[in-house]
Amino acid sequence: MSARLESLDAIEAALWRELAAAPRDRSHPWRTPVLATTDGRSGDARTVIVREADVAARTLLLYTDARSPKAAQIAAYPLGTLVLWSPALSWQLRMRARLELQTEGLAASSHWARLKLAPGAQDYLSALPPGSPLDGAVGARDERTHFALVEAQVQAVDWLELHAQGHRRACFGPDGARWLQP
């Protein structure tokens, strides 16, 4: 993006345009945000892939293994944060989101139906849960899938632009949009 966007409305529209494009662009850094969650005692964070972004609904879809530590954390503490950085835009997003783990239902089954014939399906078919110590059980395959959809309902976006002529920061949330001191 060459010219700096001036209005909060234009910035919010542009960041959601980028988020919508990211899942279809393997080179887009916003396709692989860091998702932070908590187990109630400490924070945890890991890279995930954004599979879909629904701009109108302000939701992002992620895939995970229902047995993973993050899945238990989301079930117990459904408020998480997604952190994204684009060197091309010099924009950081910190998005507070309500996270919902879905293992059943139309959305989860239709995503699994599409995924199950692809190589990526292996990620959800291991006999051992993610993070299990490997004591000779490498490669064992389960008969059933452990696929889960994570729907992230974005509630607030903290936008930070790094710029030689002055950094800018704004938040876009339930109470509207406002500029912040970076």
Ligand SMILES: Cc1cc2nc3c(=O)[nH]c(=O)nc-3n(C[C@H](O)[C@H](O)[C@H](O)COP(=O)(O)O)c2cc1C
């Ligand atoms: C580029 C990249 C993309 C990843 N995408 C996903 C993903 O979409 N879903 C997922 O569950 N884990 C993904 N992972 C693995 C996670 O970062 C993490 O190692 C794993 O899910 C275990 O996390 P947990 O122990 O916090 O549950 C990805 C890792 C990398 C490096």
